[in-house]
Amino acid sequence: MDGAPRPKGRLAIIAGGGALPHHVAEAARQHGEDPFIIALAGEAGDAWSDYERRTLGIGNFREISATFREKRIDRVVLSGGVRRRPEWRDIRPTLRTLSRVPAVLRTLLSGGDDAVLKMAIELIEASGARVIGVQEILPDLLAEVGPLGSVLPGAADEADMRAATAAANALGALDVGQGAVAVGGRVVALEGPEGTDSMLARVAELRRQGRISPRRRGVLVKLCKPQQDLRADLPSIGPSTVKGAVAAGLAGIAVEAGRALVLERGETMAAAEQAGIFITGLDRGSPAGKEEVKP
Structure with a gap:
């Protein structure tokens, strides 16, 4: 029906290292979400057995995009630390993000952490989901x-x-x-x-x-x-x-x-x-x- 609200899709947490992603996932559950965990290979810990999850490389936007479609992900939270930046051989773009690869490589080589995060947000949103801050779903934190x-x-x-x-x-x-x-x-x-x-x-x-x-x-x-x-x-x-x-x-x-x-x-x-x-x-x-x- 025209004007009717679109049904809310699923929340994904792209989880790096440290305890923060676990706190976010637990709090999201308490707020009625069923978060899907994309555990970054080499960064996220193994203690995700209570959640539906998939382990993917940090630069594997092809599989990340496919996961968004398969699991009906419409919102993404980035959470946790990333100790190692992906190398050029780790970047696996989609057709939508292929044209951005040169800019991605320049950012990885010379950009600070904030520049890298902004680039990651652009690529994730080009893959079909909206990146939101933790505070949008968990303002009490x-x-x-x-x-x-x-x-x-x-x-x-x-x-x-x-x-x-x-x-x-x-x-x-x-x-x-x-x-x-x-x-x-x-x-x-x-x-x-x-x-x-x-x-x-x-x-x-x-x-x-x-x-x-x-x-x-x-x-x-x-x-x-x-x-x-x-x-x-x-x-x-x-x-x-x-x-x-x-x-x-x-x-x-x-x-x-x-x-x-x-x-x-x-x-x-x-x-x-x-x-x-x-x-x-x-x-x-x-x-x-x-x-x-x-x-």
């Missing part, structure tokens, strides 16, 4: 503005948040990472390809070596990159982030409200409360823009 628990940041923490926010913005503009740690108003660590947990382990080691003052605690800040497509790779924190922050001697964690995910919120907040550290959502849309933090 997003951090809100202000403290998320009973522990509040103090004046010294606010100064550290301002310093780490400026650093994270600059880092993101270079398409390198999303996080920074500041202690005593000084930036002591920037997130690279190793990820947040490894960066926090680095800060903990600097503490042990006496390179960071034991009298000053510090703050981890995680923000979206300024140019980031919000359909992929939103900043996220979870229980392991809290554990790493505690080991690094930090006072708290600040994430971008409305554009960062808090995974396993109950466990994450319980761990933060027990450790006496704060978790807060930052309002990046304030008039102060990118330079100030208003927790």
Whole structure:
């Protein structure tokens, strides 16, 4: 019937490494979805036995497109880390995406992570499905503005948040990472390809070596990159982030409200409360823009 809503198709999760795809899949089920998992070969773990799934190479758009048709996939969520970029021999285009192969190869050779993700989104949508952000189906995973628990940041923490926010913005503009740690108003660590947990382990080691003052605690800040497509790779924190922050001697964690995910919120907040550290959502849309933090 003309004007009648089209029946909703199935959701697919293209799963890379780490715990995030599992959290997304479980939460999607709780919201009434029956997610189909496309596990990226060499990236996704093996613990997908409870889901209908298929393991495919990251550049195999021919099989990905065929899977979309077979399983009536109309929405796709990209989730999890990708340690290795596909090589040219891994790219298997469809007829629709064949003309884009030269641009894909240029991006793989010289583009940053954000450029690669944008290219992947274009190719997936050319294969017949719409890429959506996790927040479109699971908005309750997003951090809100202000403290998320009973522990509040103090004046010294606010100064550290301002310093780490400026650093994270600059880092993101270079398409390198999303996080920074500041202690005593000084930036002591920037997130690279190793990820947040490894960066926090680095800060903990600097503490042990006496390179960071034991009298000053510090703050981890995680923000979206300024140019980031919000359909992929939103900043996220979870229980392991809290554990790493505690080991690094930090006072708290600040994430971008409305554009960062808090995974396993109950466990994450319980761990933060027990450790006496704060978790807060930052309002990046304030008039102060990118330079100030208003927790």
